[in-house]
Amino acid sequence: xxxxxxxxxxxxxxxxxxxxxxxxxxxxxxxxxxxxxxxxxxxxxxxxxxxxxxxxxxxxxxxxxxxxxxxxxxxxxxxxxxxxxxxxxxxxxxxxxxxxxxxxxxxxxxxxxxxxxxxxxxxxxxxxxxxxxxxxxxxxxxxxxxxxxxxxxxxxxxxxxxxxxxxxxxxxxxxxxxxxxxxxxxxxxxxxxxxxxxxxxxxxxxxxxxxxxxxxxxxxxxxxxxxxxxxxxxxxxxxxxxxxxxxxxxxxxxxxxxxxxxxxxxxxxxxxxxxxxxxxxxxxxxxxxxxxxxxxxxxxxxxxxxxxxxxxxxxxxxxxxxxxxxxxxxxxxxxxxxxxxxxxxxxxxxxxxxxxxxxxxxxxxxxxxxxxxxxxxxxxxxxxxxxxxxxxxxxxxxxxxxxxxxxxxxxxxxxxxxxxxxxxxxxxxxxxxxxxxxxxxxxxxxxxxxxxxxxxxxxxxxxxxxxxxxxxxxxxxxxxxxxxx
Numbered sequence: 210x211x212x213x214x215x216x217x218x219x220x221x222x223x224x225x226x227x228x229x230x231x232x233x234x235x236x237x238x239x240x241x242x243x244x245x246x247x248x249x250x251x252x253x254x255x256x257x258x259x260x261x262x263x264x265x266x267x268x269x270x271x272x273x274x275x276x277x278x279x280x281x282x283x284x285x286x287x288x289x290x291x292x293x294x295x296x297x298x299x300x301x302x303x304x305x306x307x308x309x310x311x312x313x314x315x316x317x318x319x320x321x322x323x324x325x326x327x328x329x330x331x332x333x334x335x336x337x338x339x340x341x342x343x344x345x346x347x348x349x350x351x352x353x354x355x356x357x358x359x360x361x362x363x364x365x366x367x368x369x370x371x372x373x374x375x376x377x378x379x380x381x382x383x384x385x386x387x388x389x390x391x392x393x394x395x396x397x398x399x400x401x402x403x404x405x406x407x408x409x410x411x412x413x414x415x416x417x418x419x420x421x422x423x424x425x426x427x428x429x430x431x432x433x434x435x436x437x438x439x440x441x442x443x444x445x446x447x448x449x450x451x452x453x454x455x456x457x458x459x460x461x462x463x464x465x466x467x468x469x470x471x472x473x474x475x476x477x478x479x480x481x482x483x484x485x486x487x488x489x490x491x492x493x494x495x496x497x498x499x500x501x502x503x504x505x506x507x508x509x510x511x512x513x514x515x516x517x518x519x520x521x522x523x524x525x526x527x528x529x530x531x532x533x534x535x536x537x538x539x540x541x542x543x544x545x546x547x548x549x550x551x552x553x554x555x556x557x558x559x560x561x562x563x564x565x566x567x568x569x570x571x572x573x574x575x576x577x578x579x580x581x582x583x584x585x586x587x588x589x590x591x592x593x594x595x596x597x598x599x600x601x602x603x604x605x606x607x608x609x610x611x612x613x614x615x616x617x618x619x620x621x622x623x624x625x626x627x628x629x630x631x632x633x634x635x636x637x638x639x640x641x642x643x644x645x646x647x648x649x650x651x652x653x654x655x656x657x658x659x660x661x662x663x664x665x666x667x668x669x670x671x672x673x674x675x676x677x678x679x680x681x682x683x684x685x686x687x688x689x690x691x692x693x694x
Contacts, residue, residue: 499687
């Protein structure tokens with residue numbers, strides 16, 4: 210993909226600011242600000258006029274620039290004012306998911322006339338690029354609306370797209386042509402879903418826990434003794450760690466392991482993290498978190514105001530239990546990683562909506578022009594609270610979507626597919642901002658707020674905090690000592 214500064218554009222339409230439109234779980238994003246006339250030979254994937262379920266990111270493909278990712282079954286990209294130059298079509302794809310699928314080109318709408326189908330098969334990883342070709346069933350004259358619709362037999366993200374060529378009279382320089390799958394992709398089950406990345410070995414994207422290390426940790430934990438809880442102690446299962454910013458980069462070692470620059474911008478807390486970081490790497494790293502023994506890494510998408518990073522005021526992680534009987538809570542297993550929230554969710558968050566930013570320390574006195582961000586009175590600041598699932602399947606430390614190895618309590622208990630209760634994480638992300646206009650996350654709208662956790666707690670420190678504080682339903686600080694109030 211050409212560099213953005215040298216990329217040729219036929220005609221750029223000056224349009225109003227982008228408008229968000231609610232539309233299902235993935236959301237629909239109308240990108241009217243970048244609408245343009247698209248002609249052969251090359252159509253950049255990120256030049257869509259509307260989309261559902263997609264995000265853009267920096268690409269490692271030849272030429273650099275952006276590609277479109279996070280594409281799953283049913284997601285789509287719409288391109289307006291497209292002129293087809295012939296029946297020879299191609300698409301530049303990358304796919305780490307072995308389930309595969311296809312990209313269908315439709316005219317007019319996601320359910321309009323089928324123009325062509327590109328098969329999608331595994332290419333090696335999310336930035337291993339191949340060119341796939343197809344022949345159009347017809348070549349309509351004049352400007353068209355073309356919609357690329359993702360099709361796969363499973364629910365996980367399965368393809369990234371860099372560009373299309375829509376009839377240039379010849380093929381683009383291709384590194385390979387990917388043949389269609391010889392068999393249909395199976396529907397996933399909990400024991401055998403398809404991979405979208407990971408941090409270790411496992412079957413089809415599921416990373417198994419080191420059972421020997423886990424059982425050793427459990428044995429040591431079971432030998433710990435609870436302490437008498439003195440009068441005046443607040444009877445809430447809680448301890449916490451405070452961390453400061455350790456770096457900001459377009460990296461995500463959970464979603465894009467080993468691929469520097471492949472993600473949107475993240476703000477990291479705790480130890481220094483790179484795209485290649487693994488839980489085992491963090492134990493020897495220096496951390497700025499203040500709870501002894503906490504070398505874990507935490508990160509969230511960068512908050513920006515008018516395109517510039519917003520400074521952090523503070524970052525605290527509360528560890529607690531939401532169970533009626535917290536005494537069953539166990540420490541985190543070694544190597545656990547997990548994600549909360551959805552970077553693909555692009556829907557409006559007006560006042561009163563669930564999962565929105567709010568004002569800490571002062572009242573909300575208004576909303577941004579688009580209604581998605583609060584305006585805080587003087588003396589307050591913008592804050593977000595992000596809560597993670599706290600029931601573990603007892604088998605895996607990662608899963609294809611980095612969530613499916615975790616679940617929530619049923620009838621107040623961790624049971625069924627998720628029988629092991631672990632500490633409940635709650636990120637309290639405080640920004641040095643009063644909110645208002647011009648705000649956006651690097652992942653998009655406020656609704657796309659999400660967080661990542663990579664466990665690197667030292668068991669000798671984590672165990673007593675869980676046993677003395679959480680299991681006994683007692684409030685502690687950064688160490689297993691009780692606090693009141």
